[in-house]
Amino acid sequence: MAAAFGTSGLRGPATDFTGRVCMAYVTAFLERCGEASGRTAYVGADLRDSSPRISGQCLAAIKAAGWTPVWAGNVPTPALAAYAMARSAPAIMITGSHIPETYNGIKFYRPDGEFLKDDEAPVRVRAEAILAEGRDVAAIEPGAPLADVAGSYVRRYVDAFGPDALAGLRIGIDLHSAVGRDLTAGIFEGLGASCHAFRRVEHFIAVDTEALDPDDIARARKIISDEKLDAVVSTDGDGDRPLVIDETGRQINGDVLGVLTSRLIGTKTVVTPLSSTSAIEQSGWFETVARTRIGSPYVVAAMASATLHPVAGFEANGGFLLGDDVVLAKGTLTALPTRDAILPAVASLVLARKEGLTLSALAATLPPRFMKADRVKDVAADKARIFLGEIEMSRTFRRNFDARVADPIEISTLDGVRMAFANGDTVHFRQSGNAPEMRIYVETGSVEATDTLLGELIEKLQSAF
Incomplete structure (x- = not known):
């Protein structure tokens, strides 16, 4: 699986984030941002082993594009985003979030907020053109943080909620x-x-x-x-x-x-x-x-x-x-x-x-509805598509998979396949946009029923893949 846009940001095996890939996508992203505040871009990263290397490559790509790179350090994604947004500047977070350590990612923030789905195609097309040109960068050593992103994040909450x-x-x-x-x-x-x-x-x-x-x-x-x-x-x-x-x-x-x-x-x-x-x-x-x-x-x-x-x-x-x-x-x-x-x-x-x-x-003051999710790892995209197509279209397939999902009263395909049943329960299957995983979300009226149904359906998913 090569680096590609997923549910949120660019994701892929850490080894795919080479100097050329970072150069291409960072350059394309900055071009998309236009003339942002001071042509300054902030970079932060999580604690994965691959993050310092990728961070250094992104810092170098920002500099090569004629912008000023500012290293924010190892800080949370929302801390970096809040700091950059307050300065109307773009930001780049090196993180694979919750997916396995062998993967990583680049999450982009526009000067006015999140990088949206409408931004992905133009950036991808431009990045592919830059990749074809063969541009490359050597990583810059990040060094000490150049902005107090961490302190600003702490003050954000203490100042608003108060010390008591x-x-x-x-x-x-x-x-x-x-x-x-x-x-x-x-x-x-x-x-x-x-x-x-x-x-x-x-x-x-x-x-x-x-x-x-x-x-x-x-x-x-x-x-x-x-x-x-x-x-x-x-x-x-x-x-x-x-x-x-x-x-x-x-x-x-x-x-x-x-x-x-x-x-x-x-x-x-x-x-x-x-x-x-x-x-x-x-x-x-x-x-x-x-x-x-x-x-x-x-x-x-x-x-x-x-x-x-x-x-x-x-x-x-x-x-x-x-x-x-x-x-x-x-x-x-x-x-x-x-x-x-x-x-x-x-x-x-x-x-x-x-x-x-x-x-x-x-x-417990909320109505008694209990949602829980789990996943099956290492599910190839082509196999996931076949499974989702069958679970949506075929009652026979659903019955053979598990009789409890055979007869939904409603099926939504807005994101994967979400089935609602007459007793109020829901079962939702979808392929993760960030990793080769099949996710399942189950909602029932009790913790015990949700845990039981989810556990049994996960076992059947594991057998199916």
């Missing part, structure tokens, strides 16, 4: 190899929480907040019990997807975090993909709920057309997109229309404290 927002709470911080691990701890401590940090590792771990390793849950549950914690908080590798585990040791799904965050900040319009729980509509908390395909560019595009404000978006992975400035307890939190992990983690705890509830009790 989480006073009295004991929060565990699962550090692992998340690029913003120390910033996460700094933010929660800055908000008044007492933090217990654990599991700092030096090798990269691909943490997928939608398909969490059971060992991660078991570890967090034990630490919550041993340390008497109110929650455990973490993120994926590049800090744009939250992980929140409540005081009982159960993960709060990302879309639930999104609903709670939207409620706290007074959102009127919610934009979210098909994979998010139907409890959003059933809650009655929002005036408008718009559904999209999976991927933050689709969410951003739909947010731009909203007529009722404030508008916010989120995905089932928990990444929260803030479309408008909002006034909070101590200050204004400025708009950040790209996936962010910190806001939903903080906001859910602030709301629980405000309501005098535990996190688990707060989550």
Whole structure:
């Protein structure tokens, strides 16, 4: 699989991000940006082994294009995006997000926000032309960060929520190899929480907040019990997807975090993909709920057309997109229309404290709908297309796969194949846009039923591939 645009950004095997590829795509991207503020572009990266090399190649490509490259360091994707957007400058994040370490990616940010689907084709065509010319670059050593992106990100939340927002709470911080691990701890401590940090590792771990390793849950549950914690908080590798585990040791799904965050900040319009729980509509908390395909560019595009404000978006992975400035307890939190992990983690705890509830009790105020996802790895795109075609068109195929999915009352092909059933359950199959994986999303009326159905369907998917 060569480097190509996926659900969000350019993704592929790390070895595919050569000097020539970085030169071509970075040059094409900067041309797409036009004459941005000062012709300055910011670059950040996650902690993958391949990220320093790719970062150096992108810095060199920016310089070769006649722009000024600014190295932001190893910072979360939303931290880099917020800093660059505030300066009307483009940004480039080197990250493979939650996919395996052997892969990596380049995520582009225009001076005015996310790189959208409409940007992909022109940049790809131009990049292919530059590749044909044979241009190449030698990597620049990134060195020390040249901008205080990290400090700006911490101040963003402490200044808006205030230093006592989480006073009295004991929060565990699962550090692992998340690029913003120390910033996460700094933010929660800055908000008044007492933090217990654990599991700092030096090798990269691909943490997928939608398909969490059971060992991660078991570890967090034990630490919550041993340390008497109110929650455990973490993120994926590049800090744009939250992980929140409540005081009982159960993960709060990302879309639930999104609903709670939207409620706290007074959102009127919610934009979210098909994979998010139907409890959003059933809650009655929002005036408008718009559904999209999976991927933050689709969410951003739909947010731009909203007529009722404030508008916010989120995905089932928990990444929260803030479309408008909002006034909070101590200050204004400025708009950040790209996936962010910190806001939903903080906001859910602030709301629980405000309501005098535990996190688990707060989550239980939502209608009882439970969505969970899993994946089968190493699924070739051609095989995935055949499977999705059969599951959509053939009742016989569905019945042979699993009798419970034989007779949906509705089938949507907006993104993969999503089937709704008479009992209210949904089953959604889609090929990942970022990695060769088949994903499945299951929603039912109870945690146990969701876990059971998802587990049994995953076994059948594994057999099918």
